[in-house]
Amino acid sequence: TQEKLALTIANRAKHAGSFRLGAVAAEAEELLDDLRQHPDASRVSSAGSYRRRKEIVRDLDFIVATKAPEEVTEFFVRHALVESVIARGATKTSVRLHSGISADLRVVSTAEYPFALGYFTGSKEHNIVLRNRALQRGWTLNEYRLSPVETETKKKKPLREIPRVRDETELYRALDLDFIPPELRENSGEIEAAAEGRLPRLLEPENLRGTFHCHTTASDGRNSLEEMAAAAQDLGLQYLGIADHSRSSIQAGGMDLARLRTQVAAIRKLNETFDDFRLFAGVECDILRDGSLDFDDETLGELDYVVASVHSAFQLPEAEMTKRIIRAISNPQVTFLAHPTGRLLLSREAYALDVPAIIEAAAETGTWIEINAAPRRLDLDWRWWPLAKEKGVRCVINPDAHGVEKLQELWFGVGVARKGWLTRDDVMNCLPLGKIESALAQKRAR
Structure with a gap:
């Protein structure tokens, strides 16, 4: 202590x-x-x-x-x-x-605005590249304007006329670049992509059709099934996945088998009352120390989907933790891996984990990886998503909501996805009701 x-x-x-x-x-x-x-x-x-x-x-x-x-x-x-x-x-x-x-x-001033906005948005590394592109054209770029490069004796004649710049789009166009969304401005390949017309059309909040990994009073949530469903509909979502904790998460009021089945029955009954909306019955199933799951396959097979996550034994060595998670996600019943690194921003470091190996295993097994949108997590981190996307791993954005107000934190998850270069095609919960059902069943059918 x-x-x-x-x-x-x-x-x-x-x-x-x-x-x-x-x-x-x-x-x-x-x-x-x-x-x-x-x-x-x-x-x-x-x-x-x-x-x-x-x-x-x-x-x-x-x-x-x-x-x-x-x-x-x-x-x-x-x-x-x-x-x-x-x-x-x-x-x-x-x-x-x-x-x-x-x-x-x-x-x-209005004339200075696009330059100030670009400069103070950053990043510093991104701005350095922009300034160098300006210099190559005989211009100097700062937080107030584009102007001709000055020599010791006089202003040097620029290689070409400085175009009019009224907004950021025109600023990037002046430098022969497509507009670069702020989230991408980390000097991580976005300049090259913008120069070659390869920037993706990033995910927008309105692309999301539903979400998973939400809790109710059946475990450690603060609201009932009915209240969570109503809040999701108020946000314009077509579906909501309920994934309360499994029995080993004693600290979170994890459900035993009987309580899980009671909840599933309640969800099925509630679904009969909806038009154009659906609750999906799932569970946040603990990954045990050896990589086995908290419920057997037969039980998990009764659910619409399964979330696998680590809530214990955070101190395992990297090789053991990696093996543990890979064993879990190799189970055909597991739909996606939640908060993959276990970090809590500013309070708990991620556990030792070979993230590229996890991404590789997710690609091989068809397991989705979560962006946990809870602001204290934002996990999997944006820096890993270009690799995951390259490997063909699908993302799912979830609020890990323990109350109705937390559903709105999906917004933070969209920010992570955008920073990770993700589009609506990379994010599974952009699929509408009518298509998401078969996507949820895909891994079990492999």
Whole structure:
């Protein structure tokens, strides 16, 4: 316990000044909405790592085009979310919000707006490549404008005329690039893809038709089947998968066989009352230490789908943990692997795991891999999805919702998918009702 306490203190010190994306999103969106409604603000956007949907952010950035910078700045510093003013200048103002995160406002002219937005969105590495492309054309690119390169004696004549730039799309076009969505701006191949017209059409939130991996009061959820179904329909979803914990998750009120079967019967009965909506009966089945599953195959075969996940023995050596998970997902009853690395952002590191080996096994067995959209997880991390996509692994985005309000966290999962270069064709729960049923049964039929 003393060792755990020391570890917790060290962990907090290490992550000081860092915030989970989900912890600051409500404040960021409220500030954005309010700035957009200001009569003197003509164009408004977030920027920085928040706009790029990084899982961890250190501050928030807002860019506003206005002819009345003083009025917009005054509105910003007096906003109800602002706890204190750190610094205030003519074009940049920094404040601290009640949550503890700092927020920067930059007020610019309409002409400067696309350059400021691109520059302050980043990433730094992405911007360096853009500036080099500008230099190759005889231009210099900064946060305010594109202009001819200057030599010691005079402005150097650019290789070609600088085109008019009114928005980010035109800025990228000036550099002979397709528009690059903010989520991709990490200098991870997006520049080359944009130059060659190979950028994918990324997943949009409205592409999702349903979701899986949701909990009810049958285990550690806060809402009933009926309440979860109603909330899903309110969001416009066509289906919802219920996957309460299995019996070995004692801490989460895991279900024994009798309770599982009672729930399945309740779901089947409830489905008779729906038009154009369906609940799918599943279970979040614990992967035991040796890679076996918490229920036998016969029981799992009674369900519409099965979620496999690790909730114990996190300290296994990498080879053993990898073997454990591969054994589990090799079972034809397992539909997808949930929160594959077990990380809890800013509080628990991922367990030792050979992720490429897991991806390879998922590809071979036809097992989907989850993007767990809960902001404290966002797992599997976006950095792994280009590899998973290359191997043909299908993604499923789930909120791991333990209450009706958590269904809306699907939004965070979409951000991860977009950062991972995923399209609607890569994400299984973009399939509508009528097609998702056969997709769920596919692995069992292999």
